Amino acid sequence: MGRGVAGAGWPSASPPPAWDGLQWRLSDVTELPRVREELRRHTAAQGPVELRDRLLLVLDEMASNALRHGGGRVEACVRRTGDAFLVAVSDGDPRTPPTPAVDRDPSEGGLGLHLIAELSTAHGWYVEGDAKTVWAVLPRR
8 A cells, every 4th residue: 555645535335354352432532631631551562652653643534633623432442453553533514524724824724634644554434323433554564
């Protein structure tokens, strides 16, 4: 798989199989520092510091987007695939796909999806029932 690129929207696709890892139910952005600390501890011995920093950034961007814009319940997880980590965040807005900002002044924010696409080897989203899940795969090397 090559590097992902965020165009007009993210591809609608299922993530690769993943297992073992951490999972959180979130209701407010004030919970994100605790989530980041748990992820730091969990990944401390699983790769270089740069990997941990990328995982933290991707999880934080996805979870904060879901909490601010997704509505309803938010669930986040970081799991292992064969040679990568899968970061997935679900929210209660299945009608609105992840849409990267286009032609926006960077000072206005909204560039997180572009950043996630650049850091990942694959990314996408899908709807199941009344939830939307946005996901990204980050290599462990």
